[in-house]
Amino acid sequence: MDNSNVALITKMVLETVEKQKSTENIGYIVPVGVSARHVHLTQEHVEVLFGPGYQLTKKKELMGGQYASNELVTIVGLKLRAIENVRILGPVRRKSQVEISATDAIRLGVKAPIRESGNTAGSAAIAVVGPKGALYLDEGCIIAKRHIHMSPKDAMAAGVHDGDTVSVKADNERGTVFNHVQIRVDDSFTLEMHIDTDEANAAKIATGDTVRIIR
Incomplete structure (x- = not known):
């Protein structure tokens, strides 16, 4: 295999990796409050x-x-x-x-x-x-039960509704995925996911950190 083919293959691999990273990072970002x-x-x-x-x-x-x-x-x-x-x-x-x-x-x-x-x-x-x-x-x-508080505007932007159940991911060294997260929507709510101290400690998450909705 000549150098031009090696360079082309390397470029294709790098582009694929970058595309995968970009896809993985898609999701609505939500700040966390540890309760x-x-x-x-x-x-x-x-x-x-x-x-x-x-x-x-x-x-x-x-x-x-x-x-x-x-x-x-x-x-x-x-x-x-x-x-x-x-x-x-x-x-x-x-x-x-x-x-x-x-x-x-x-x-x-x-x-x-x-x-x-x-x-x-x-x-x-x-x-x-x-x-x-x-x-x-x-x-x-x-x-x-872990849940996310949202205003109607945030819910519309995230593509979710009151009562929906979603999964979220913490993009830190633990990379924890939380399933069965309930959406709560109200005009008085500020965007925030609430988890308890056990969940936060296990995932190495503190109040003010962020997670993203992945589905």
């Missing part, structure tokens, strides 16, 4: 834990009108294993809910199912302890 364990409470339950008439106080604004409150509680599993300093997210909800990671579930000794936020029927029981009282939830402890 630590937290609690949502009804106003009634806020008062059980902090006293009559107590109102949550705002520490940090979050998307969709939510906020991280200054208030912290202790969550307790069925075997009396506890995790302290768990933050409450406001505003108050119609139903109380505790969101933890799979590692937290093992530590607490509870069988928390993977669920979309708000879907707590038949989920794990948990106790919540505050400075003025304690409450026991027959159900309400879940591992949050």
Whole structure:
């Protein structure tokens, strides 16, 4: 084989490789927010834990009108294993809910199912302890299903709809692909994928990193 043929073949191979890289990098880019364990409470339950008439106080604004409150509680599993300093997210909800990671579930000794936020029927029981009282939830402890918050504009640009399930990839040294990622669309949402601390640690992802939707 003469030098001209070698050069031509080399050029074709390099062009193919570059084309493959370009194809692999196609996808809608989404920033990541790592969600630590937290609690949502009804106003009634806020008062059980902090006293009559107590109102949550705002520490940090979050998307969709939510906020991280200054208030912290202790969550307790069925075997009396506890995790302290768990933050409450406001505003108050119609139903109380505790969101933890799979590692937290093992530590607490509870069988928390993977669920979309708000879907707590038949989920794990948990106790919540505050400075003025304690409450026991027959159900309400879940591992949050990973999801992406989007505005309608972002959803249109990404070619997805509310309730769709997609896969995303983290283009870092781990190269992790997350399947079964649910799309949530609302005018109040800022573009962000939410994963828990277990998922983030396994994939070497931190808040502010990005992933891309691959299908």
